[in-house]
Amino acid sequence: MSASIPQILDGKALAQKIQLELKEKVATLESKIGRPPGLAVLMVGDNPASAVYVRNKERACQKVGIASLGKHFPGDATQAELAETIKELNQDDRVDGILVQLPLPEHLDSISLLHCIHPDKDADGLHQVNLGKLVRSESGLRSCTPAGVMRLLQEYHIPISGKKAVVIGRSILVGKPVALMLLEQNATVTMAHSRTENLGAVCREADILVAAVGKPEMITRDLVKPGAVVIDVGINRVEGKEGKSKLVGDVAFEEVAEIASYITPVPGGIGPMTVAMLLSNTVESYRQFNTPDVD
Numbered sequence: 001m002s003a004s005i006p007q008i009l010d011g012k013a014l015a016q017k018i019q020l021e022l023k024e025k026v027a028t029l030e031s032k033i034g035r036p037p038g039l040a041v042l043m044v045g046d047n048p049a050s051a052v053y054v055r056n057k058e059r060a061c062q063k064v065g066i067a068s069l070g071k072h073f074p075g076d077a078t079q080a081e082l083a084e085t086i087k088e089l090n091q092d093d094r095v096d097g098i099l100v101q102l103p104l105p106e107h108l109d110s111i112s113l114l115h116c117i118h119p120d121k122d123a124d125g126l127h128q129v130n131l132g133k134l135v136r137s138e139s140g141l142r143s144c145t146p147a148g149v150m151r152l153l154q155e156y157h158i159p160i161s162g163k164k165a166v167v168i169g170r171s172i173l174v175g176k177p178v179a180l181m182l183l184e185q186n187a188t189v190t191m192a193h194s195r196t197e198n199l200g201a202v203c204r205e206a207d208i209l210v211a212a213v214g215k216p217e218m219i220t221r222d223l224v225k226p227g228a229v230v231i232d233v234g235i236n237r238v239e240g241k242e243g244k245s246k247l248v249g250d251v252a253f254e255e256v257a258e259i260a261s262y263i264t265p266v267p268g269g270i271g272p273m274t275v276a277m278l279l280s281n282t283v284e285s286y287r288q289f290n291t292p293d294v295d
């Protein structure tokens, strides 16, 4: 079949638009509430990738007018120390959102730390209360990457209801919540993973294919139905030309772009949307819990 030009789902542009909207919202609310919104990002150790993301988040906060109240702990910080800090932030009136940057060093139990976060300050949507609300389709704080995927699909008016969606990857950070959000919009959802038999055949059924596995360029053209919408959640740093590192997704972009109807790039796709949704969650908590008289 002849190659057609796919539409690029421009997450970077939409993230910028969302940040401008949030900036206006913050300016209006701040005059009523008397303080800016606050986001605390907790980072432990010196994982270079984490440091990049944390810097991106802080820069985005600054643009929108959110105070960054983050804390950087040494790699040998203890579970008790972190739990104590989270409890203090839960009580701190300047803080609307708390995020524990993952992955944490091996000696820490990330799940019990995520559960220490007050559900109303859970900007990452990873607390069991917020995940439970998602399962029930109740409103609540929702995980940033999956929320970013849904917002991008919505922006481009991509039909979801009745469509076959295949999500590859079953993590609690992306795969499971994005499958639930697609189901909520009445997609027929299949979750594929490392044990799935005939993965290629399963993927080729997809009208909407979401790749969230963390394997560089594993989704090749032969796994994609012509005309499918392809969402690439992978952020993989690989060795590029002349030993320089470069960022690639889970999708082999060039070849898949030849047959997809819509596709997200890496970088510039879901990554920036994740940051935008984090800020959006923080501003929503700020609004909701400080302005009982506003809408």
Ligand SMILES: Nc1nc(=O)c2c([nH]1)NC[C@@H]1CN(c3ccc(C(=O)N[C@@H](CCC(=O)O)C(=O)O)cc3)C=[N+]21
Pocket: 052, 053, 056, 099, 100, 101, 102, 103, 124, 144, 145, 235, 247, 266, 267, 268, 269, 270, 271, 272, 274, 275
């Ligand atoms: N508790 C927690 N919540 C997270 O949401 C979380 C986390 N931990 N740990 C790590 C992953 C990864 N993540 C990204 C955020 C922004 C970009 C991003 O801005 N990406 C840009 C470029 C980044 C670059 O140049 O390196 C882009 O794709 O265009 C990517 C990845 C959030 N994560």
Ligand SMILES: [Mg+2]
Pocket: 120, 139, 140, 141, 285, 288
């Ligand atoms: Mg809420």
